[in-house]
Amino acid sequence: MSSTTRRDLESGGANKNYNNISYSAAPTSYVYDPEVHWTSWLVPLFVAVNVVVFVVAMYLNDCPRKNLGFEGECVARFLGRFSFQPLRENPLFGPSSSTLTKMGALRWDDVVNHHQAWRLVTCIWLHAGVVHLAANMLSLVFIGIRLEQQFGFGMFLFSAYFRLYTKLGNKKIQVLVLYLWTWSPHLEVFMFFCVLQILLLNGYDLTFFKTAVRIGIIYLLSGFGGSVLSSLFIRNNISVGASGALFGLLGAMLSELITNWSIYTNKAAALFTLLFIIVINLAIGMLPHVDNFAHIGGFLTGFLLGFILLLRPQFGWLEQRRPPAGVRLKSKYKAYQYVLWIVSAILLIVGLSIALVMLFRGENGYDHCHWCHYLTCVPTSKWKCNDN
Numbered sequence: 001m002s003s004t005t006r007r008d009l010e011s012g013g014a015n016k017n018y019n020n021i022s023y024s025a026a027p028t029s030y031v032y033d034p035e036v037h038w039t040s041w042l043v044p045l046f047v048a049v050n051v052v053v054f055v056v057a058m059y060l061n062d063c064p065r066k067n068l069g070f071e072g073e074c075v076a077r078f079l080g081r082f083s084f085q086p087l088r089e090n091p092l093f094g095p096s097s098s099t100l101t102k103m104g105a106l107r108w109d110d111v112v113n114h115h116q117a118w119r120l121v122t123c124i125w126l127h128a129g130v131v132h133l134a135a136n137m138l139s140l141v142f143i144g145i146r147l148e149q150q151f152g153f154g155m156f157l158f159s160a161y162f163r164l165y166t167k168l169g170n171k172k173i174q175v176l177v178l179y180l181w182t183w184s185p186h187l188e189v190f191m192f193f194c195v196l197q198i199l200l201l202n203g204y205d206l207t208f209f210k211t212a213v214r215i216g217i218i219y220l221l222s223g224f225g226g227s228v229l230s231s232l233f234i235r236n237n238i239s240v241g242a243s244g245a246l247f248g249l250l251g252a253m254l255s256e257l258i259t260n261w262s263i264y265t266n267k268a269a270a271l272f273t274l275l276f277i278i279v280i281n282l283a284i285g286m287l288p289h290v291d292n293f294a295h296i297g298g299f300l301t302g303f304l305l306g307f308i309l310l311l312r313p314q315f316g317w318l319e320q321r322r323p324p325a326g327v328r329l330k331s332k333y334k335a336y337q338y339v340l341w342i343v344s345a346i347l348l349i350v351g352l353s354i355a356l357v358m359l360f361r362g363e364n365g366y367d368h369c370h371w372c373h374y375l376t377c378v379p380t381s382k383w384k385c386n387d388n
Helices: 003-011 042-059 077-082 098-103 110-111 120-125 128-153 159-168 173-185 190-200 207-233 243-259 267-284 292-310 335-360
Strands: 020-022 030-032
Touching: 003 120, 042 098, 042 120, 042 128, 042 207, 077 120, 110 120, 110 207, 110 335, 120 207, 128 207, 128 243, 207 243, 207 292, 207 335, 243 267, 243 292, 243 335, 292 335
Parallel strands: none
Antiparallel strands: 020 030
């Protein structure tokens, strides 16, 4: 991706200074600077959770003690109970299928017949092996951190301390901020709540705090949507991994570009880059042993959520907080943004509801879509596909 395109995707058009927000509800204002890229914390947290869950899975797997030797010897036996299953059983350097199933892998029979709907969520945090984990986590870092820096917030406190200290008129608050910063500069969480309370007491607009969990919501709901669609079509195999959630982030990036189209420069380049990445990844999902239904379900969920959660006010709205008399005010969002928001919300709710009803009624997705098996595996002379 060119530097111009990357800047476009991340900052919404470098030439428009889009997010220069001045909060004027209080006697003095706190200025949010879009050029400051807050330190990402949510995506690294997700990565850490995935790694910890994989380590726990390998600990419980205990290949040296439980492996019967039918598929060969454990790999990397020097790791002790953390050694991997034989490559003939798991070529991705990971635990056995039985271990993954016990820890919450997605399996149709357990979800439908044994009322274990929680597997629709737990499978997102499990991975089949080191190769699977590394590929997904690298993708999450490259995609998720970009989105979190653009729409979320991180540990912005160090830049906020100086601005609060110089902008707030209340001397007692200035002393409090300076005192806390002097004696506990590394207690970011504690300081966050202190700064939040200060802002609330002084009547500041805290709209930007609401973006804290947007990327997390998209990630989790996309993973859930991918699990639901996967369960409708795949019955005889287990499914694990964060791929559905990752495709949801890609879908959200695409819908964000569409709904905020007017604030971008180099629109065609940004759109082409995103579509190219999406098409390539979906094409890879047509190879055997890849759950492309989870990819598609996650992508569609994230695509709709992007229209709902990643709206930006139109350019020029933020500069009219105190307009001159007689000047016509712009609406915060454009009409098409409202339309996309409403349509996406309806489609998301209706789509997930219908899919869940079909799933728990035990319906097979292939009965309603006879050609859908081509979405997850295309047979060639090099391999065959199992339609089930």
